Amino acid sequence: MVAAPQLQDAVVTRMERHGSHFFTIGLRAGSIARQAEPGQFVMIAVHPQLAADSGFLAISSSWDPLLRRPFSIYRVNSAEEEIFLLGQATGRGSRILAAAVPGQVYSVLGPLGRPFRVEPGWKHLLLVGGGAGVAPLVFAGERFAARGIAVTVLFGFRNAGSVIGWEATSAWATSRYLVTEDGSAGKKGLVTDVLRRLLASASTTTTSTSSSGCDCGHGPAPTPARFDAILACGPAVMLKATAELARAAGVPCQVSAERTMGCGFGVCLSCVLPRPDGSYALVCQDGPVFASEEVDLSG
Amino acid sequence: MRRRRSISLASPVDLSVDLGRGLILANPVMTASGTCGYGEELARFIDLRQLGAFVVKGTTLHPRVGNPPPRLVETPAGVLNSIGLQNPGIDRVIAEKIPFLARLGVPVIVNIAGDTPAEYGELAARLDKVSGVAGIELNISCPNVEKGGMLFGADPQLAAEVVATVRQVTRLPVIVKLSPNVTDIGIMARAVVQAGADAVSLVNTYTGMVIDVERRRPVLARGVGGLSGPAIRPLAVYQVWQAYRALSDTDREGGGGGERSKVPIIGMGGITSARDALEFILAGASAVAVGTATFVRPVTVLEVVSGIREYCQRHGIRSLRQLVGAAHREGLA
Structure with missing residues (x-):
């Protein structure tokens, strides 16, 4: 059972910038940090909170932009009750949030949504991530590896300057594959190029476990392995292609979807994703993690 | 947190509100339809029993999947929405949604x-004897559906016809939610009250549009949407001011009334705090x-109750x- 979400005033513990537009923000978030499961997200107000004033309660320092922003939980430091969010300072809201400094207080709502689900008996997971979409996968890999599950990582980025979350995976990944669109880091290409080879080699191999991994994509050919499931997060085209390859290979695939979100807890009905039957799923409540066949990823 | 005021517990404030036909709310603060689902989502954050009333999502005769x-889309200090009345339909709402709220004991306004007009009548008739339903709010002001919706809210005769139809089939208090997208909201308010409305609620959203300049087309799939949030608050306060004036000389039978409006108005539009509500x-x-504030801060509605007190x-x-x-009585500076 997924824990009930909380509304918390969280103090910024760390703020780091990476490359041209990524940032990670650390927040002391008490029970959110204790309860969060991989794949869940928080809604964070992009403006810091003001102290209570003149008889009315604490409010955001601005109502513009009005809505909170959804962020997958990227990492958790349970001992310090800290959560880390990975942001991309591209939109107005995320650029405002990127100006946060340690010590400021931000309102955080979470943990929200359905997490990745790992079935008993699963021994090997493949994480397929693109861009800032690697965030929930880093949390997932760390958690599931700690439970003794082998985790293969396949991350793709635009270029070397936009590689994020990769270093963190070295601590727990069984095998790692890095690709960039321009080849400035790892192997040149798309994650789906490598995925196709990984799944093809897996399907022709009956008994094999991966023991040695490729750190950069320049090494030997992918180690044949059988994956119990693929967990994916990234751009819609990548998710769709990943889901199709997984289906063809007969490997269960869970995707973490992203949509414009108003509330994050199921009342504004904005973050809809079509289901095959024509009805809509809510990304915030029915997801963000879906079995890939549950939703129409091109919708 | 500094507290300079001493709060006397010995002098309780009477926050109760009489919405007519025996519907008395313990306090004046309710949820606005379409921003709080059917209660279960919000119940994870607040004790719904502390609300004056819970107003559920706009419900139709048949299920609606909603708009694509x-x-x-966000706007300056607001949001523009085009949900299109996505809801499971009245039968499932009665069978699966209302019992949850009814068990809590919070007055439920559907x-x-x-x-x-006949569809409004059928919906009202089905709700008339449902346990836990304390009132009906007629949505004649949704800008995001093809038929009905705002059409009724922009024409005093059509609006009156809807109200009269509903009035005949239910003993429940009838609240009419008015659109601000009219020249004179006072005319609409008077028309629905004379047709038998027990109260009016205003405002629904303002019609608006946001255009994606890169793609050179409206952002929302349906083009037009309804604007809400702090951006509309001064507009909405003025609409309430106007409706109050219009209703001050109208009573339920249409004759002359007193200086004060006898018909309760439920005011809304961009409320984020007790100060705004006041x-x-x-x-x-x-x-x-x-x-809309519920989207941003689900505890707002209860903060407003305590702030007013x-x-x-x-x-x-x-x-x-x-x-x-x-x-109104203070006069203008």
């Missing part, structure tokens, strides 16, 4: 929307609803009724 995305009350609202204690107000429309 994008359905929501917002209904039809394509024709603006509506002073402009003439007997009750208020919190909508605190304000009354600070100003020595024994009964909230003293404040309703008080800004």
Whole structure:
């Protein structure tokens, strides 16, 4: 059972910038940090909170932009009750949030949504991530590896300057594959190029476990392995292609979807994703993690 | 947190509101339809029993899948939405949604929307004897559906026809949610009251549009949407002010009334705090609803309750009724 979400005033513990537009923000978030499961997200107000004033309660320092922003939980430091969010300072809201400094207080709502689900008996997971979409996968890999599950990582980025979350995976990944669109880091290409080879080699191999991994994509050919499931997060085209390859290979695939979100807890009905039957799923409540066949990823 | 005021527990404030036909709310603060689902989502954050009333999502005769995305876009201090009345239909709402709220004991007001006056009548008739339903809100002001919706809310005769149809089939209090997208909201308010409405609620969203300049087309899939949030608050306060004036010389039978409006107004539009809510009350609202702020801060609606109580204690107000429309009586500077 997924824990009930909380509304918390969280103090910024760390703020780091990476490359041209990524940032990670650390927040002391008490029970959110204790309860969060991989794949869940928080809604964070992009403006810091003001102290209570003149008889009315604490409010955001601005109502513009009005809505909170959804962020997958990227990492958790349970001992310090800290959560880390990975942001991309591209939109107005995320650029405002990127100006946060340690010590400021931000309102955080979470943990929200359905997490990745790992079935008993699963021994090997493949994480397929693109861009800032690697965030929930880093949390997932760390958690599931700690439970003794082998985790293969396949991350793709635009270029070397936009590689994020990769270093963190070295601590727990069984095998790692890095690709960039321009080849400035790892192997040149798309994650789906490598995925196709990984799944093809897996399907022709009956008994094999991966023991040695490729750190950069320049090494030997992918180690044949059988994956119990693929967990994916990234751009819609990548998710769709990943889901199709997984289906063809007969490997269960869970995707973490992203949509414009108003509330994050199921009342504004904005973050809809079509289901095959024509009805809509809510990304915030029915997801963000879906079995890939549950939703129409091109919708 | 500094607290310079001493709050006397010995002088309780009467926050109760009479919406007519025996519907008395313990306090004037309710949720606004379409911003709080059917209660279960919000119940994870607040104790719904502390609300004056819970107003459920707009419900139609048949299930509606809603509009295609994008359905929501941010605007300066607001949001523009085009959800399109996505809901499971009245039968499932009665069977699966209302029992949860009824068990809590919070007064449930069901917002209904039809394509024709007869559909409103059928919806109201089905709700008439449902346990836990304390009132009906007629949504004649949704800008995001093809038929019905705002059409009824922009024509006083059509609006009156809808109200009269519903009035015949239910003994429940009938609240009419008015659109601000009219030249004179007072005309609409008078028309629905004369047709038998027990109360009016205003405002629904303002029609608006956001255009994606890169793609050179409207952001929302349906083009037009309804604007809500703090951006519309001064507009909404003025609409309540106008409706209060219009209703001050109208009573339910259509004859001359007193100086004060006898017909309760439920004011809403961009409320984020008790201070905002008090603006509506002073402009003439007997009750208020919190909508878009719930998206941002789900506890807002209860913060408004406690903030209003605190304000009354600070100003020595024994009964909230003293404040309703008080800004009219103070005169203008």
